[in-house]
Amino acid sequence: MLLFFTLGLLVHFVFFVSIFDIYFTSPLVHGMTPHFTPLPPPARRLVLLVADGLRADSLYELDENGNSRAPFLRNIIMHEGSWGISHTRVPTESRPGHVALIAGFYEDVSAVAKGWKENPVEFDSLFNESKYTWSWGSPDILPMFAKGASGDHVYTHSYDAKKEDFGAHDATKLDSWVFDNVKDFFHAARNNQSLFSKINEEKIVFFLHLLGLDTNGHAHRPSSRDYKDNIKKVDDGVKEIVSMFKHFYGNDGKTTFIFTSDHGMTDWGSHGAGHPSETLTPLITWGAGIKYPQKVSAQQFDDAFLKEWRLENWKRRDVNQADIAPLMASLIGVPFPLNSVGILPVDYLNNTDLFKAESVFTNAVQILEQFKVKMTQKKEVTLSFLFTPFKLLSDSTQLNILRKARSYIKQKKFDEVVSLCKELIHLALKGLSYYHTYDRFFLGISVVTGFVGWTSYASLLIIKSHSNLIRGVSKEVKKPSHLLPCSFVAIGILVAFFLLIQACPWTYYVYCLLPVPIWYAVLREFQVIQDLVASLLSFPLSHFVGYLLVFTLGIEILVLSFFYRYMLTAGLIAFAGWPFLTQLWTRAKITSLSWTFFSLLLAVFPLMPVVGRKPDISLVMGAGLLLLLLSLFVVTSLMKRKGSFIKEELLVHGLQMLSTVLSMYVVYSTHSSLLKKQGLPLMNQIVSWATLASSLVVPLLSSPVLFQRLFSILLSLMSTYLLLSTGYEALFPLVLSCLMCVWIYIEQETLQQSGVSCKQQLTSIQFSYNTDITQFRQLYLDDIRRAFFLVFFLVTAFFGTGNIASINRVFCNQKIMQIGISIPFILIPFVLVMCAFEAVQLTTQLSSKGKMNYLRSIGFHFFFLVKDYGSWLDIGTRYSIYSRASLISGDISDLNLLHAIFAYHVKNTP
Known part of the structure; x- marks a missing residue:
């Protein structure tokens, strides 16, 4: 199992960093000869x-x-x-x-x-x-x-x-x-x-x-x-x-x-x-x-x-x-x-016209020099029979244009010189781009091959371990054939030799050799593949096509939501009607109504403007007051209970409520100070840093009981979030958390509806660092819907109030923004969703292995949409989308990192 996690981290890390070699490399070349106009300058x-x-x-x-x-x-x-x-x-x-x-x-x-x-x-x-x-x-x-x-x-x-x-x-x-x-x-x-x-x-x-x-x-x-x-x-x-x-x-x-x-x-x-x-x-x-x-x-x-x-x-x-x-x-x-x-x-x-013509000619020669150096560099590291030159600007074409331009200068046809030299410049710039992206297709195929192989391997393991789809898998242990490993060793040696003779960078070896062991692992599961194909062939074709279409449609909706935030609104509206299309409405009316209400409320946020709006500190204060009222309600409920841990829990909540009050004061004070052009007070900076540090520690002191731990996490993270808010976005985590709370309840209702008994009541379930995997049940088709909900909520958490490309909004805390502390503003809603899904996983005895297949598909989709041109907004948005989908889909999620941070409790007993 540890080997599986390690390999998963490696594959996703390689897939993530590969875009820097494929898309984000410097086009600059060195070794050119300087050129200047051979006439006296005017200045x-x-x-x-x-x-x-x-x-x-x-x-x-x-x-x-x-x-x-x-x-x-x-x-x-x-x-x-x-x-x-x-x-x-x-x-x-x-x-x-x-x-x-x-x-x-x-x-x-x-x-x-x-x-x-x-x-x-x-x-x-x-x-x-x-x-x-x-x-x-x-x-x-x-x-x-x-x-x-x-x-x-x-x-x-x-x-x-x-x-x-x-x-x-x-x-x-x-x-x-x-x-x-x-x-x-x-x-x-x-x-x-x-x-x-x-x-x-x-x-x-x-x-x-x-x-x-x-x-x-x-x-x-x-x-x-x-x-x-x-x-x-x-x-x-x-x-x-x-x-x-x-x-x-x-x-x-x-x-x-x-x-x-x-x-x-x-x-x-x-x-x-x-x-x-x-x-x-x-x-x-x-x-x-x-x-x-x-x-x-x-x-x-x-x-x-x-x-x-x-x-x-x-x-x-x-x-x-x-x-x-x-x-x-x-x-x-x-x-x-x-x-x-x-x-x-x-x-x-x-x-003079002569000076203009000579200057443009020099300009063309200077850019052509870059093209020639770039072509030579690429030609030197590519096998001659594989090298494909830029056909629009061959050596003969270069010489012909330069000779013709020089001839026009002698004939004093200066307008023709300018026109011809500009044509040469445009061709040279196209050629520079051609050689700069020369290896892009080759590298892209290598990386995609590895990622498809890893996705296939992970899917086979999930099907093999947590599905009753395969019924006829032979339990006899067959003696492994030496032909398969020897074939893949030979392939690896050939690939390495091919890269060596072309003097490729070491990163190319990683991208090209990583698929070899991955596909070897896939083909070792050939018996599973055979049984899977046999099972699918026995599956009704109409049902299979229907599920495939729904799966694909779900992916495309999520992809569109990365570019058009209103797609999240459409999805949340569809979520709101989901209980009424099933039997949930008849089993749990209050839970269903709550789900619908909070889904519709959350659907408003993606329609709100990201930038170009004026700060509205009253909304931040309102979010803080709502959080305090909710805290008072929880504290009142705790005081009615009996238990030795109640005092400790009340103390933790009291500290968190105090932190919320301080955050509200800092936001108000900072806003007033900036309006008066007095800068950011030092005390506000100290309180802000202290709030951030405490938000990572205080939840560990709360009770391990599921809902009490989740509420403690919300209180701590909201204190930090308030500091980074200037308006309506302060309400976003609060609404999102309410919907996540209802989601936990509604998933247990759905599980009971399908006939699966739940071993524990929600009020008695506790977070634990070590989860007994024997409690995990087999996967059902409804678990695909749970995975889709998770991915959709993750995307909503990330883009509900903006994205990385919109970070340049002016936060109240300018100093903190300048040193990158605005990152928690993006991550806090994301953490809330992950913690909620951890609770769903516990309450439904769901294995974590299959929950990221949607994001693997999305990450693969966005690999082809990354851009190295256009606006910073375009580049930054697509890069942030790709990196977010890639990192979320990594097996770091399967290690339950968030569970380890927030769910772990030092005490063995409450």
């Missing part, structure tokens, strides 16, 4: 200003009086430079946005393991290619570009991380710090000959990272006065910086200014997904090498923004965010960042 220096979290519409739109919030930048648009929208790619987070701007490539999803903070791989950037770069701003952003730079030419000046306080009274001080320090820097340079010489060199960059808008947006929303006033503060600061540069360099006309943002922000103060408010960021450029404003009568954009912004007469030039990196490199004449996938926006350049 000697470049100033990059990034207003973190600035939405395009917030900057461009006029206020209620018809005035611009950023008059200086609007004047630039109308009289000095070019403007447009920078379309960001998601995830719309600060690190990926800055990497796209400065390095020219979109942050690969492997960076999620580092939380977008550290470099999962080293990459080239504009700063690294520059002669010198000076940067000012956040300590979260600046170091990552200095860390990957070669030599000592990227200098950072960052403020203390403690200044980044979402509850601070005035976040604009972050931007003021940057502007003031830049001015101090140039003032000091006049008296420092070495520094003065450096900042008068060519090919230099000044980077100003302005975090105030992002901080104010999170704390007060983009529609707030704080956010809008911060835009004016930034505009004033930019004006001062531009004036200072002109004065310092004698207005030599060799400075280029680029003002943009890394990402936008939703109306409710979050970012990370793909809503236009997050992906549309401003881009304003002016100075050396930049086109002057161009008046137009009509534009190609069909959105309503231009008229709203009253900018319809000034030509708008949109770009993708990664395109800004090659633009900056071209302006100051440095090599294009080696990993850049941006396409040079020539429409921004105020230069």
Whole structure:
């Protein structure tokens, strides 16, 4: 049995981590040769200003009086430079946005393991290619570009991380710090000959990272006065910086200014997904090498923004965010960042047609270089007869396009050069994607083969041990044949040799060799398979097809509920009518009505909004009061009983009620403090941590009697849950727990209805760490329905009020949220369901081996739905769905981990 559990954990762990090798790997390659435009650049220096979290519409739109919030930048648009929208790619987070701007490539999803903070791989950037770069701003952003730079030419000046306080009274001080320090820097340079010489060199960059808008947006929303006033503060600061540069360099006309943002922000103060408010960021450029404003009568954009912004007469030039990196490199004449996938926006350049053509040609060669290195790397580790090259961009095709482009340059057909080079760039990018995903199908087949084998093996053991479906299994022990093990050993050796000669990573050996012993174990149960097939053939075909359709329909409903939360509502409404379709209504009217009532009540939660809502602390207080009233009712009931353990139980409940009161006070106090912009009180943090710690310990002190232990778990976990709630979600665990309580009763009624006697009454059943497996009965078809209920309730617990992708809601406890303590917010309902099912298992003498087959099927389903592209919301949602289904379905559930934590009691007697 221990071997079975160990193997199950290993299989599910491999299945879970495999997606990081299959989907979430870095597409970056190294070893390319730098390329730069072989013509004099228009600028000697470049100033990059990034207003973190600035939405395009917030900057461009006029206020209620018809005035611009950023008059200086609007004047630039109308009289000095070019403007447009920078379309960001998601995830719309600060690190990926800055990497796209400065390095020219979109942050690969492997960076999620580092939380977008550290470099999962080293990459080239504009700063690294520059002669010198000076940067000012956040300590979260600046170091990552200095860390990957070669030599000592990227200098950072960052403020203390403690200044980044979402509850601070005035976040604009972050931007003021940057502007003031830049001015101090140039003032000091006049008296420092070495520094003065450096900042008068060519090919230099000044980077100003302005975090105030992002901080104010999170704390007060983009529609707030704080956010809008911060835009004016930034505009004033930019004006001062531009004036200072002109004065310092004698207005030599060799400075280029680029003002943009890394990402936008939703109306409710979050970012990370793909809503236009997050992906549309401003881009304003002016100075050396930049086109002057161009008046137009009509534009190609069909959105309503231009008229709203009253900018319809000034030509708008949109770009993708990664395109800004090659633009900056071209302006100051440095090599294009080696990993850049941006396409040079020539429409921004105020230069000769020859310069534009040469720049685009260099851009194409630089991206083609990445394609060639990627192809060579893949070709070197693949057997020649198995290697399939990217046919759209063969060696001859590359040479033909490059020769034709160079010929067009000589013939001064510059428009043709730009068109041809862009075609080559698009082909090279497709080829990069092709070789990046080259092994995906092979690895996917290997992992799926192993998982199907494990599911088959687990199912055979369940059928063999806990089912009367097989009647004719021979009890004679046959001498095992040596042919089967020898065949699988030979297969394993061949697979290992195949991987060895291709120099595959060690993880490939795990994915490809793990199915071998698993399928060997499956085929060893050949006699069981034969008897199972014989039994199924004797089963009425219509019944078999009917059960199969219901099983499949149940899986698909659950799969849809992961994407469309209202499917949970539909399922709960169907659950509400279940007692009336059976004989339960006639046997237990009160229990049936309670089941219907709480099912319908729980069905409301998936229809509620996840994000974009205002906090309603009164609902949190109401949930706390309901919990206290329920506690008083339980305490009153306990006081009427007799027993030596009653005093201890009353003491435990008293401590838990006190913890609930403290949690309610912390929520109210924290909410008031944040509204007053006073930050989070230290005492509230201490109480919050103490509540979390006690919620894991106090239930162990309660009585082992089933319902008393379950209620103790609810009280402890609800105290923590209240701290992380801002509205209706505080009521969710309470309603869910009531439904779980009714479920325990109704399952025992169902079991008695089917003619199975129950050995114990519900009021006398106790949790025990060691369960006697001889009490387990054989499985019946109704147990499939119980397994489905479990999985459905688990999914409801996880998605009833949101999912991992919606974690960016603003909880009351901002500090705690920042360090990841919001995870209990997701797990607490999940724990309540698992504890309830443990009670169902005890009351119905149900074996735990078969309860996860639904989730195994769902996990297998979601393996093919994982994405490594699209928005952070898409990637995060599908990854969280897959990981949740995979981990829940693991045999860690069969080890009864939750039972060990909450059901174990030290005393042998109550």
